[in-house]
Amino acid sequence: MEKSYQPHPVEEEIYQKWEKENAFSPSQKGKVFSIVIPPPNVTGILHIGHALNNSLQDILIRFARLQGKDTLWVPGTDHAGIATQNVLERILMEEGKTRYMLGREAFIQRTREWTEKSREQIVAQLKAMGVSCDWGKQAYTLDEVRTQAVKTAFIRLFNKGFIYRGHRIIHWCPRCTTALSDIEVEHKEIHGKLYTVKYLEKKGRGFLCVATTRPETILGDVAVAVHPSDERYSTWVGRTVLLPIPGIHRELPIIGDEAVDPEFGTGALKITPAHDPVDYEISLRHHLPSIEALNEHARISSDFPAYAGLDRFEAREKVVDALQQAGLLMKVEPYLHAVGHCQRCGIMVEPRLSRQWFLSMKPLAKKALDALDSGKGPAFIPPSWTKVYRRWLEEIRDWCISRQLWWGHPIPAYFCSSCQQYTAAESQPARCPHCEATSLTPDPDVLDTWFSSALWPLSVFGWPKETDDLKRYYPTSILVTAFDILFFWVARMVMFGLEFTDSVPFKEVYIHGLIRDIQGRKMSKSAGNVVDPLEVIQEYGADSLRFAFAYTISEGQDILLSEDKLEGARRFLNKLWNASRLILLNLPPDFVDGQYIPQVEYEWIDRWIWTRLCQVSSEVQQKMALYDFQGVTHLLYDFIWGEFCDWYLEAVKVRYYSSNPEKRRVVLHISVKVLRYLLQLLHPFAPFITEKIWTFFRDSPSSLITSTWKHPEPLLDEQANKRALALFQAFEESVRAIRKFKKITGRAVEEIIEVWQVSLPPELLELVPALSKTTFLSGVSPPWPETVHLTVRYDPVSAPPQFIRYYFEKPDRAVIEKRLEEKRKEMSLRDGRIQSLRDKLKEAEVSGKIPEDVKQKWRVKLQNEETRKQLDEEELIYLRQFL
RNA sequence: GGGCGAAUAGCUCAGCGGUGAGAGCGCCUGCCUUACAAGCAGGAGGUCCUCCGUUCAAAUCGGGGUUCGCCCACCA
Numbered sequence: 001m002e003k004s005y006q007p008h009p010v011e012e013e014i015y016q017k018w019e020k021e022n023a024f025s026p027s028q029k030g031k032v033f034s035i036v037i038p039p040p041n042v043t044g045i046l047h048i049g050h051a052l053n054n055s056l057q058d059i060l061i062r063f064a065r066l067q068g069k070d071t072l073w074v075p076g077t078d079h080a081g082i083a084t085q086n087v088l089e090r091i092l093m094e095e096g097k098t099r100y101m102l103g104r105e106a107f108i109q110r111t112r113e114w115t116e117k118s119r120e121q122i123v124a125q126l127k128a129m130g131v132s133c134d135w136g137k138q139a140y141t142l143d144e145v146r147t148q149a150v151k152t153a154f155i156r157l158f159n160k161g162f163i164y165r166g167h168r169i170i171h172w173c174p175r176c177t178t179a180l181s182d183i184e185v186e187h188k189e190i191h192g193k194l195y196t197v198k199y200l201e202k203k204g205r206g207f208l209c210v211a212t213t214r215p216e217t218i219l220g221d222v223a224v225a226v227h228p229s230d231e232r233y234s235t236w237v238g239r240t241v242l243l244p245i246p247g248i249h250r251e252l253p254i255i256g257d258e259a260v261d262p263e264f265g266t267g268a269l270k271i272t273p274a275h276d277p278v279d280y281e282i283s284l285r286h287h288l289p290s291i292e293a294l295n296e297h298a299r300i301s302s303d304f305p306a307y308a309g310l311d312r313f314e315a316r317e318k319v320v321d322a323l324q325q326a327g328l329l330m331k332v333e334p335y336l337h338a339v340g341h342c343q344r345c346g347i348m349v350e351p352r353l354s355r356q357w358f359l360s361m362k363p364l365a366k367k368a369l370d371a372l373d374s375g376k377g378p379a380f381i382p383p384s385w386t387k388v389y390r391r392w393l394e395e396i397r398d399w400c401i402s403r404q405l406w407w408g409h410p411i412p413a414y415f416c417s418s419c420q421q422y423t424a425a426e427s428q429p430a431r432c433p434h435c436e437a438t439s440l441t442p443d444p445d446v447l448d449t450w451f452s453s454a455l456w457p458l459s460v461f462g463w464p465k466e467t468d469d470l471k472r473y474y475p476t477s478i479l480v481t482a483f484d485i486l487f488f489w490v491a492r493m494v495m496f497g498l499e500f501t502d503s504v505p506f507k508e509v510y511i512h513g514l515i516r517d518i519q520g521r522k523m524s525k526s527a528g529n530v531v532d533p534l535e536v537i538q539e540y541g542a543d544s545l546r547f548a549f550a551y552t553i554s555e556g557q558d559i560l561l562s563e564d565k566l567e568g569a570r571r572f573l574n575k576l577w578n579a580s581r582l583i584l585l586n587l588p589p590d591f592v593d594g595q596y597i598p599q600v601e602y603e604w605i606d607r608w609i610w611t612r613l614c615q616v617s618s619e620v621q622q623k624m625a626l627y628d629f630q631g632v633t634h635l636l637y638d639f640i641w642g643e644f645c646d647w648y649l650e651a652v653k654v655r656y657y658s659s660n661p662e663k664r665r666v667v668l669h670i671s672v673k674v675l676r677y678l679l680q681l682l683h684p685f686a687p688f689i690t691e692k693i694w695t696f697f698r699d700s701p702s703s704l705i706t707s708t709w710k711h712p713e714p715l716l717d718e719q720a721n722k723r724a725l726a727l728f729q730a731f732e733e734s735v736r737a738i739r740k741f742k743k744i745t746g747r748a749v750e751e752i753i754e755v756w757q758v759s760l761p762p763e764l765l766e767l768v769p770a771l772s773k774t775t776f777l778s779g780v781s782p783p784w785p786e787t788v789h790l791t792v793r794y795d796p797v798s799a800p801p802q803f804i805r806y807y808f809e810k811p812d813r814a815v816i817e818k819r820l821e822e823k824r825k826e827m828s829l830r831d832g833r834i835q836s837l838r839d840k841l842k843e844a845e846v847s848g849k850i851p852e853d854v855k856q857k858w859r860v861k862l863q864n865e866e867t868r869k870q871l872d873e874e875e876l877i878y879l880r881q882f883l
Numbered sequence: 884g885g886g887c888g889a890a891u892a893g894c895u896c897a898g899c900g901g902u903g904a905g906a907g908c909g910c911c912u913g914c915c916u917u918a919c920a921a922g923c924a925g926g927a928g929g930u931c932c933u934c935c936g937u938u939c940a941a942a943u944c945g946g947g948g949u950u951c952g953c954c955c956a957c958c959a
Contacts, residue, residue, distance in 0.1 A: 003919075004921065212959060213959065261958055265958090276957075276959075281957090351957080387887085388954075391955080392955080395955090395956095552896080554897080562895070564908050565907080567907095570921065572921095578919035578922085579918065630896095630897075638906080645919090650923095657917095740926095742924095748913075749923085749924050829903070844940095849939050858901085860902095
């Protein structure tokens, strides 16, 4: 064993060992615990958020596996429609090409090749993190099985009338040249301008003022609307104004519509049905035409020669100039408003009138809401997300599922040019089922990538086929994801699950936060603060990364990842490594592991560590059931470092070197036994190092990963266990007090000093001197003419309280003074506590509202403090004598 | 415009009604003690944001405020 833990060779070796042993495959026995991975996008390398997400899933899977459950974690990747197409277009651009130059088929082929490589890379990264997915069951949203699921789902929804064609205003990305769904649009605050423009009355009788943030869309105006009950404009409704753009003659009727807010701007609204959703609604009510001013690239259409080809911002300037010259621009004010941006490419989206495929969401959402109300779930962790989820479902709008892209699932619908009807089918029908014509053509669009994602928990198990996996592992146990895809993914999976199988695809949803840098900023490529998990693993090891995640995560909070945390995790794991080394290096060659040690062989400190192990184990169980990863890792960290290493191993070390082989055998057996349990408890968080240490045991029947964890049994004599806990407290306090005394008196820690003591429990006669580096003197009274003493709590919960007193030879005057000062401070604090306890108890008698157990605790505490006070006063008298 | 979350030691965070409010890092002091200097031992450091309320009892529960962060939203 290396003196310090070296992660890299170990991680490689251990992962190969697991794969060779098929350790990730389900056992097919016992209670089922299944997870489907949130499939990473094939767009490239994984970021630190993926590392967190997958570490958490792996922790859950490994924990369940150790509990003997039949665990299955299905891995896979997502083809990521727009994102991937954008990446490929960028690559092509570097080569001086466009996708149109390649053509659709060649572009898809090129993309497919690129994603194959990317997928391999992703799998390699996941493996580096130590995840225990069943790699044989890998799925891809664009592979054959998943394609079958997508087609089936589409056809069923189409035939049910849930999928339909709609002509309406959608969000359009002029860069990606595709429609987007509502949630693919991110609203950002923009400092824009509000322009007030004069619209002259047709017959020259006055004018109306209209406020707009987008003067370029005036080109598409078809009317001006006011609120019907707005008195300012009561005489205007029914009259006509002229389009204020010089050179274009268009008459605009003035209409009254409730949708206009009289409070905003001038109270008059220009109506541009082709470029604004509200205007479009109004135009339908008033049977107004729509005029498209901007084309698919957000450039002015060729219908307006003076502006044709200008992009929307250039056009805005030119229109404003023209208005100004014509004297029609009343005023320009700065204006802060939220504007939609494309989630994928970041540019401003355009509201655009277009014909798209939509999915009716109300009926699907209703099922999800009913499931929530009837307790079918899913249950969110933390539960506060339930409200967010519910609200979104309640306010859901139809989902625009068509994309004008090449990369994705082609929409399995065929248009008949003779009867103008669509037919959904797995492949192109020879004849139109409606009119028997042979003039069917496939729909040119592809599906929103989230459509296939929504089917993921079904499709990975082979749905629509009734596979064995589907029957056994679906619905899954838990979904682990970040909150940013709650609507995109989680809600839609629930709706599709209910629609197609009548079940919620996962019982629980664990929602974790995002990873931020040390300054609390979101990690992004543009901010340059992206952390590559592989670099972290390179520097600290995968176990450190995983442990740091679990140690730092807080339910529902974002995580600030810092070098500190990683370094802390590394040190801890190294500590574990060295504790293991101490034990393993002391095992005699003929040591037989797993031997039974009868209770009588346990010394009190063995009993103490075992009792503590039992307590810690059940606490780990409890906390894991609540997904309290932080609680579990803190508990294990504190126990392993603070109790097992600092006290137990330090105390039993002497027995390791004992000349009595029987004594050695017993203590090593107990140490190994405790260590084995600790490795199991820690394994989900730090799989590599724990597995590696496990291999050093003499007769490990199986790998740690597939071992079965059983709750450690407390030793039988409950009284003795309690006494061991009390003895430990006395032990620890004694050693600490003596060390501190040494420090105060200016002695070196390792210098052996003499101590005389009374009332020390016999069990401590060896260990206190050993760890505090002292020699205990015997005799009926202190051997020095002048002494000082220390008082240590023995058993604080017992009544009457017990204390241990240690006597030392009188130190220098300066030391006495220092001690005296310290004692006085201590005593005044104690007096305060005594007083407050007395007051509390007195009040308690009067009010009679305080539970008996609380009062009892206070009484014991008070008794302790008072006894202690007496001892302090004695010591004070002693100390004063020496001045 | 709605909704949510956070404020505790210099930094990052635990604790979420009843012992003297904790940890890691950083800082100070002393140690290379044959498992570990990625370590050991000792120490300093806190009006638990603010006000009001509930309670016998509040860092912890409720309300108002302040500051920061996030999500949702078609007011041009």
